[in-house]
Amino acid sequence: QSVLTQPPSVSAAPGEKVSISCSGSPSNVGNNFVSWYQQLPGTAPKLLIFDNGKRPSGISDRFSGSKSGTSATLAITGLQTGDEADYYCAAWDSSLSVGVFGGGTKLTVL
């Protein structure tokens, strides 16, 4: 059971938009920065979003992040088949003094 809760899977058609939610608590999402990662099969995770909604250099603006209270959301617009991957949210938990990840969401582009 992960500290951060994500839907196990989402799906959408090419060109559409999808949103992935990440639910936590005041000790993690509510009062710390949220990051989002993309993990393609057989590869290391890649940072997509940091500090709730900032994109690292080189990350497409099709990816965006937001946070409200104890929930965060990753949105992906203009879906491409190459976006098929597992997506993870993560945050520091101030009560536990550990980093925590969501359980991951598998994105299928139909």
Place this chain on the structure above:
Amino acid sequence: EVQLVQSGPEVKKPGESLKISCKASGYKFTTYWIGWVRQMPGKGLEWMGIIYASDSDTKYSPSFKGQVTISVDKSINTAYLQWSSLQTSDTATYFCARHAGSYYRMPDFWGQGTLVSISS
């Protein structure tokens, strides 16, 4: 360019010891926290712990404290993850990852992963 290059795959037997490595380059090693993340086969990411390269201050997840040891050798910009007695349940891919500026910011750069297989 920030790079984290991990040591190669390992095949071990239960009860054996193991130390895997992560060599950092492209940034000032001693000003960042660096840590380890486990991914068991077909499963999600689990945060194990981090170490501040300058003074070796460490923070462990309760799930891993006492089971593994995280260390650094700042003379060669390398972080380590070690086990004294492996179990079959340690079979997983282990990623090293640099925390982004402070310990409470989650990783920004990742190593390529080290597959550890434990079998009798």
